[in-house]
Amino acid sequence: MTASQGTTGLILNEPLLWERGKPGRTAFSLPRRDVERKALDPRHAGPGPDFPDLSEVEVIRHYTRLSQWNFGVDTGLYPLGSCTMKYNPKTNERQASLPGFAGAHPLLPDELCQGALELMAHLQELLAEVTGMDAVSLQPAAGAHGELTGMLIFAAHFRNKGEKRTKILIPDTAHGTNPASCALCGFRPVALKSNERGVVDPAVVQELMDEETAGIMVTNPNTLGLFEENIQEVAEIVHRNGGLVYCDGANMNAVMGIVNMKAIGVDVLHLNLHKTFSTPHGGGGPGAGPVCVTRQLEPFLPVPRVVQEGGAYRLSQDFPLSIGKVHAFHGNFGVLIKAYSYILSMGEDLKKVSQLAVLNANYIKERLKDVFHLPFDRPCMHECVFTDKKQQAHKVTTLDMAKRLMDYGFHPPTIYFPLVVHGAIMVEPTETETREDLDRFIEAMRAIAREAQEDPERVRQAPTKPKLRRLNEAEAARRPCLAG
Amino acid sequence: MKEIHELNLAEDVRYTQDHEWARLEGDTVVVGISDFAQDQLGEVVYVELPQVGDTFDKGEEFGSVESVKAVSELYMPVSGEVVAVNEELEGAPDLVNKEPYGAGWMIRVKPEDPAQMDSLLDKDAYLEHLKGLES
Numbered sequence: 001m002t003a004s005q006g007t008t009g010l011i012l013n014e015p016l017l018w019e020r021g022k023p024g025r026t027a028f029s030l031p032r033r034d035v036e037r038k039a040l041d042p043r044h045a046g047p048g049p050d051f052p053d054l055s056e057v058e059v060i061r062h063y064t065r066l067s068q069w070n071f072g073v074d075t076g077l078y079p080l081g082s083c084t085m086k087y088n089p090k091t092n093e094r095q096a097s098l099p100g101f102a103g104a105h106p107l108l109p110d111e112l113c114q115g116a117l118e119l120m121a122h123l124q125e126l127l128a129e130v131t132g133m134d135a136v137s138l139q140p141a142a143g144a145h146g147e148l149t150g151m152l153i154f155a156a157h158f159r160n161k162g163e164k165r166t167k168i169l170i171p172d173t174a175h176g177t178n179p180a181s182c183a184l185c186g187f188r189p190v191a192l193k194s195n196e197r198g199v200v201d202p203a204v205v206q207e208l209m210d211e212e213t214a215g216i217m218v219t220n221p222n223t224l225g226l227f228e229e230n231i232q233e234v235a236e237i238v239h240r241n242g243g244l245v246y247c248d249g250a251n252m253n254a255v256m257g258i259v260n261m262k263a264i265g266v267d268v269l270h271l272n273l274h275k276t277f278s279t280p281h282g283g284g285g286p287g288a289g290p291v292c293v294t295r296q297l298e299p300f301l302p303v304p305r306v307v308q309e310g311g312a313y314r315l316s317q318d319f320p321l322s323i324g325k326v327h328a329f330h331g332n333f334g335v336l337i338k339a340y341s342y343i344l345s346m347g348e349d350l351k352k353v354s355q356l357a358v359l360n361a362n363y364i365k366e367r368l369k370d371v372f373h374l375p376f377d378r379p380c381m382h383e384c385v386f387t388d389k390k391q392q393a394h395k396v397t398t399l400d401m402a403k404r405l406m407d408y409g410f411h412p413p414t415i416y417f418p419l420v421v422h423g424a425i426m427v428e429p430t431e432t433e434t435r436e437d438l439d440r441f442i443e444a445m446r447a448i449a450r451e452a453q454e455d456p457e458r459v460r461q462a463p464t465k466p467k468l469r470r471l472n473e474a475e476a477a478r479r480p481c482l483a484g
Numbered sequence: 485m486k487e488i489h490e491l492n493l494a495e496d497v498r499y500t501q502d503h504e505w506a507r508l509e510g511d512t513v514v515v516g517i518s519d520f521a522q523d524q525l526g527e528v529v530y531v532e533l534p535q536v537g538d539t540f541d542k543g544e545e546f547g548s549v550e551s552v553k554a555v556s557e558l559y560m561p562v563s564g565e566v567v568a569v570n571e572e573l574e575g576a577p578d579l580v581n582k583e584p585y586g587a588g589w590m591i592r593v594k595p596e597d598p599a600q601m602d603s604l605l606d607k608d609a610y611l612e613h614l615k616g617l618e619s
Contacts, residue, residue, distance in 0.1 A: 397485060399526075416553040422524075473552045474527030478577060 005076065005409030005440065011467045014065040017052050027056035069467055071411055072282055077433055077441055081383040081414035081426030082175075082223060084253045084275035085282065086357075088338070092278055095341035096334045106329035110314040117313035120330065121306045123340045124290075130343070130350065131249070132260030133269055133292035137301040138336055139327040143250050146270025146289030147181035147217075149302060150246050152323045153268055153293065154214050155185050156300040157244065160321060165214035165243070171200045172420050173222035175248050187214055194420065198224045198376040202233040215243035215267075221251040223418040224376060225361065225383035225426070235265020244268065249292075252276040253430070254358055254382035257351035261292070268293050277339035288335035302326045356431035357382040360438060364427055367442045371449035375421050383428035385421055396452040396459050398423045403470055404451070404462035408444035485523055488614055492519040494585040498561070498604030501613055505585065506561035508601055509592075513562055516589040517549065517580065520614055525551035528580040533569040533590060540564070542600055546591065549580065558590065562600040568592035 054062075072078065078085040096102065104113055124136040140146040151168075158165050168182040171192040179189035190208060195201040200218060209216075215238050220228040228234070235245045247266040253276045261269050273279055274287035281287055293301060303322040304315035330336075343350060358381055365384035369377065373389035388398040402412035402425070414426040429438060451459050463469060497505040503521035507514045522528065530550040540546050540560045547558040569591050573579060580588040595601070605613060 392485060395485070419554055474529055474578070477529035477550075477552060 004407075004444070006407050006465050007409075008465050011068065012065050014062055017054065017059075017062060018050075020058050020062065021052040021054040023053050025053040025055045025058070027054055027059050073280075076409060076411065077429070077437055078282075078411040079413045079427045079429050079441065080411060081225070081385070081428040082250070082417065083281075083414065084251075084272075084382070084428060084430060085411075086253070086275075086278065086430035087432040088278045088280050089342065089345065091345055092338040092341040096337040098337075101333075101337055106333075111312070114313055116330075116333070117306050117315070119340055120336060121308060121313055123336055123343070124306070126340070126343050127271060127290055127292060130257055131252075131269055131271070131292050132262045133266070134262065134295040135298040135301060136290050136292045137305070137326075138288065138290045139302045139325070139331040140270065140289040140291055141327050141332055142274070142285065142287040143175075143248070143270060143272045143289045144177040144181060145326065146272075146291050147177060147246075147248065148184060149289075149291045149323070149326050150268040150270055151182050151185040151187065151217075152326075153291070153297055153300045154187075154244055154246065156321065156323050157297060158214060160300075163211075163242070165212055167213045168246075169205060169208055169213060169216040171216075171218055171222065173198065173200075173224050173226075173418055174217060174219040175223060175250060178217045178219070178248060182217060189217075192216075194222075194224075197229075197378070198222070198226045198420075199228050200230055200234055202230050202237060205234050205237050209237055209241045209243060211242065213241070213243055215245055217246040217248065219248040219251065221254050221381040223251075223426075224385050224421065225251075225254075225380040225428075226376060226378070227254075227381055231264050231266075239265065244297075250275060251382060254354055256354040258354055262294055266294075267297060273335050273339040278342040279335045279338045286332040286335055288332050288339065290331075353431045354382070357429075360429040360431060360433060361427070363438060364429055364442060368445055371446055372425065382430070383426055385418070386425040386427070387421055388423040388425065391449070391452040392423075394452050394456040396456045398425050400459045400462060401425070401448050401452065404448045404459045405444060406463040407465045408447070410441055410444060486519075488611070488618065491523070491614070492585075493607050493611060494519075495607055497585060498601055498606060499610035499613075500559065500561045500604060502559045504559060504561050506601060506604060507585075508598065511594070511598070512567060513564065513593045513595050513598075513601065514589050515546075515561055515591050515593060516584055517558070518610070519584050521556075522581050522584045522588070525549065525556060526553045527551055528577045531570075531573040531577050531580060531590065533573070534566050536566055536569060538566045540566075560593070561604055562593065562595045563597065564593040564595040566591050567594050 073085050073087050104116055120138055127136045128134060140149045166188055167190050168187040169192050170178050170189045171194055173194050182189050192200060192204055218228055220231055222228055238245050244267040245265050247261060247269045249269045249271045252271055269292045270289050272289055274281040299319060299321040300323055302325055303317045303319050306313055307316045361380050361382050361384050365380055372386035374386055398415045402415045405412045416424055417426060418424060497507040499505050499518060503518045505516055505518050528549055528551050532548045534546050542560050542563045544560050545557045546560050548555050549558060570589050
């Protein structure tokens with residue numbers, strides 16, 4: 001194997017800000033006062049917050065040092081399955097920071113933000129085209145928020161028809177937020193066991209689908225990284241019984257421009273712009289979870305909606321069946337700009353993104369399946385799921401191997417998810433990794449499999465190279481320290 | 485993780501297929517999870533238990549146990565009313581890992597029908613069940 005990417009280096013320790021500084025130090029100057037001096041309302045007076053007094057250089061070094069402890073997709077391969085931690089081209093950041101967009105106040109009247117409204121209208125059209133759906137709302141702020149919006153649309157649809165339906169079918173390979181989203185809207189989630197091929201069995205849907213069931217909430221591709229190959233048959237059964245089909249599109253990176261979601265029977269779909277359409281999301285946001293629907297459900301989309309009239313755009317509230325507003329102003333607008341910029345800059349190659357994401361995952365799967373147990377040995381989509389079954393005899397677990405991967409200079413994959421696979425190791429390489437980087441990752445994984453056999457203690461002791469060794473996750477969960 | 489032959493399977497309890505155990509003590513039944521369950525879950529960080537006075541049917545969910553890996557539901561081995569819950573677990577959930585059949589107990593139940601205990605697995609039958617899961 002070529003030299004490991006992971007080395008040790010001088011990493012500086014850094015205390016909490018509260019342990020730094022001296023009273024009286026400061027790092028800012030107030031601008032010149034241009035209003036009358038006035039006494040403070042006593043209601044607002046009192047002891048200030050407990051902030052440390054710091055100089056500029058202390059603040060800069062503090063955050064620079066913390067940033068050096070970080071590992072992100074700009075540092076190296078980040079194969080966190082189910083998260084699509086793909087590289088986000090920097091041009092998207094540039095467009096999002098254009099002063100006309102970045103400086104626009106959300107309360108500007110329509111006639112003064114025509115460009116922003118046009119971008120939203122055009123992005124909606126593009127997302128509809130990529131997914132095959134009819135109409136789009138950009139308001140939801142994240143994936144689970146999109147699910148909630150979708151379920152509110154389900155509820156509004158059945159209320160409008162005067163039907164009372166109380167249950168939703170959710171496969172065991174769906175995303176974990178799905179049951180919560182449907183429960184929040186008053187539906188009872190009913191678990192669907194996937195079959196031996198790791199996908200939904202139409203016969204099981206047929207059995208459970210009755211007039212009290214509002215429909216199915218399916219993640220496709222599912223969390224095993226498999227395409228729900230029976231989706232059309234499942235959708236037919238659901239529709240025949242008056243139900244609707246919700247698709248969690250968090251895994252859209254595998255099928256952009258390839259699967260026409262409406263044609264396979266999906267009624268509502270959400271996208272994660274911060275995964276598939278290139279917004280950095282390792283820090284937890286902001287995100288955007290647009291909801292795409294069929295023509296039949298369009299009247300229920302959140303308001304306000306952008307409409308075009310006589311060559312001008314305006315925001316309209318005039319949709320009486322709408323579920324209302326789900327986010328202040330226009331959603332997380334910065335994320336929308338990045339997605340728009342990404343789609344336009346990729347052009348027709350957007351389809352190739354999905355093809356390469358799937359190819360890369362299958363390449364890893366084929367090159368590792370002789371050393372790691374592969375529970376579903378069949379072509380995968382954008383991610384593949386291994387387990388630690390072959391390493392169990394040596395008492396080496398998924399967690400140990402994930403930690404060891406850090407010593408080789410890679411971010412660990414997703415582990416112990418999906419729950420339907422025992423000891424899961426879920427690898428999603430994404431489309432942007434080069435063949436050389438994929439090979440380096442594969443070599444590292446193979447080296448770890450060898451170590452698990454020949455020197456298991458070494459794997460159990462990992463990681464040894466990062467700034468901190470193995471953290472006590474249980475203690476952090478049992479007694480979290482949340483104070484500064 | 486433990487091999488099957490390394491598991492501590494208590495003799496004085498009955499087991500469910502979902503890996504709870506139940507021990508008859510006087511006219512009440514004490515309930516917890518097996519050594520296999522705690523080993524599979526990994527370090528337990530939180531146990532959600534019902535209120536005293538709640539009643540559940542056999543097989544109904546009475547709480548959940550959260551580990552660093554996952555959250556798993558807890559199912560009633562017999563029908564009955566909860567007469568006590570192990571309050572120690574709130575501050576020390578790791579008792580479930582350390583002493584699954586002792587200090588890591590979860591609830592005490594007044595069974596509706598003590599004969600339901602006979603429908604649960606004894607140690608040998610549970611061991612067979614675990615071997616079945618292996619293959």
